[in-house]
Amino acid sequence: MANFVLKGNICYSENLNKIRIIPQAYLVCIEGESAGVFRAVPECYAALPVEDFGESIIIPGITDLHVHAPQFAFRGLGMDMELLDWLESHTFPEESKYADLGYAKRAYKQFVNHMRRSATTRAAVFATIHAPATMLLMDRLEESGLVSYVGKVNMDRNSPDILCEKSAQASLADTEQWINDTKTRYKNTRPIITPRFIPSCSDELMHGLAALAEKYQVPVQSHLSENLGEIQWVKALCPKAKFYGQAYENFGMFGGKSPCIMAHCVYSGDEEVELMKKNGVFVAHSPMSNSNLSSGVAPVTKYLEAGLNVGLASDVAGGCTENMFRVMADAIRASKLRWRLQDQAVKPLTIDQIFYIATLGGGRFFGKVGSFEPGYALDAVVLDDRSLDHPQRLDVRARLERCIYLADDRQISAKYVAGNRLF
């Protein structure tokens, strides 16, 4: 692995409330990690090659903490309904197609191409119940240079015949085989245990998945407290649990021993928040999806103040795009509407906060990721924003702010993951 220096206008989160901006600075990469940001190249690195990106802005790569690869095919379609109807009418029929490896190959190629060109460097990905198509997706993601966790989905109840595993035992056997097949197969791609959500998984399946997570030391991802109808359903299915998160906890699938991502958390109450904090559960905040499916708006700043781990998520295809800049702008707007329409006790997100969540907040699930402080993985996105033209002078901070509202892959001129240049 090459050592090198990147030069440009460097931005990363100093803390939750402050983006650090270092104009015309040098970011040193040693063996895939940042050795720090400097105003001049230190003597000890003077021999390294310097890639000068001029006036471009260099930010840490973004983590998409929750995205459904098979749903990319129908992004932007069928959004005039709520979660449970949308799953039945759009999601399940589309996901059932991934039994066909030829279809999966065409579809996942498109998904991975878009992800590769995006600002996302790391992702936690849902596949489908089909192990072969899931491995195909993992192969493509590995080739892309992105770092990802990918989950073969588990569903053994309340699912249509076309997308329902035969039994808890069959689902568990498939999953264990798939973990064995993929656990050490890749450099950048890892399996993650992925029960769709409690309504789709029998108690036996949930207990079995918890055992697999522990046996193989694999993390877990699922959905939590997204939609009011869903929450009522879980209450009926798990009468012993006081709240939705406790149902996962009772199965042994809510953080603690196994790292865990829960998507949405729109309606998590105080007890659920407390348990997430205690267990180190990551919230995958999915604002665009939560608006598209009329779910609501998660009180993100409240979660941040409570000290939860919060990352940002596209949640394609509840969200309609893999472009995390657009998701960031949407997160801010949704938080403002929540403040205005629902609860002025929960402050709207600021630019600094959403930048933190999108980089460090979700990056942390992958270890030292999402910052340019020494020791962090050198994930970097280079933004050439000249096409976002303006007549006045703008400082780097203002230009970054504009990128958050307006950038897409046209502004991404280079991308590095753990020191490897993808393009």
Next chain:
Amino acid sequence: MANFVLKGNICYSENLNKIRIIPQAYLVCIEGESAGVFRAVPECYAALPVEDFGESIIIPGITDLHVHAPQFAFRGLGMDMELLDWLESHTFPEESKYADLGYAKRAYKQFVNHMRRSATTRAAVFATIHAPATMLLMDRLEESGLVSYVGKVNMDRNSPDILCEKSAQASLADTEQWINDTKTRYKNTRPIITPRFIPSCSDELMHGLAALAEKYQVPVQSHLSENLGEIQWVKALCPKAKFYGQAYENFGMFGGKSPCIMAHCVYSGDEEVELMKKNGVFVAHSPMSNSNLSSGVAPVTKYLEAGLNVGLASDVAGGCTENMFRVMADAIRASKLRWRLQDQAVKPLTIDQIFYIATLGGGRFFGKVGSFEPGYALDAVVLDDRSLDHPQRLDVRARLERCIYLADDRQISAKYVAGNRLF
């Protein structure tokens, strides 16, 4: 003017709740107007040249019913505040720069280039208080081929020294001169009387502007019921008016004799709605701006049910982009959050409704605009959506839906305004 035929997948609003889709059809243009859409070219048009756009989608041009040209320079900046603070800190300082024609030339060139490449074919535009820069903007818009109303803004009170006209008389004299200079100067560009909003305009100025509107038969545009602080301020300034709209009405500036656009209408009560209906006032719905500035969400479907004229607006730079597709998707999302968080009596917008608002709803301000029915101006946008790739077959309706969520200028391969091809 050439007569011709366009071939492609043609979509336009049959009514508020239905998009008409005619795959592989022929749209006939005679002297700048649609002669209708046909499944085969009628005998009488058989000699006309046919431009075959293959599988592309052809939709009516979109009307942006409220956009601030001088604010384009700071789109996506400084959104972490509400309206009145944002005006003081960002808008007024930026608009004051347009006293400098050199600056205006650079800035307006960028604005017009972006508008020309967008899906917008018609626009109602705010300039600044400066007549020379406003005329320069009108020159550039005329050259672009777009059709627009452009307003020199009036402000004679409660405004910073750098952006305040010296007196009502001076403002009126400038405005009358500017109307005389521009009323018949252009083919596609017309002046529109533009008091910024009541807090910025003295009673004397408002009465004088109403007289000018009547004398020269010029329409009017302004802002209405956008923000709670603003509404309180107007109440204090106009104690005789029962509601904000009545204050405009008392000055003779609220539709009726002079066509009128009011931007925002987030908080219009029943009496205001009734008066807008009686007077034919157009609502310029600005969802992205209303979220960015934490204003709230206008109850659009309620206005539609009440029979109001409703168009869609980017409201740059309250809104951060001129891309009306993104504004359409934002409108739907905001209406869903309003439904979820505030009031389930007001239904969310559907795809069909937002398409109607963006084309026919706002187009109507310009006459027979926004449809392909015979007699409508031939404003058309050709969408080549192949870059929005997908593995499955999608019908034209689904592809259009995806364009609303995802398209930008990359998908616009041709654009016509009143039968003239812009690119």
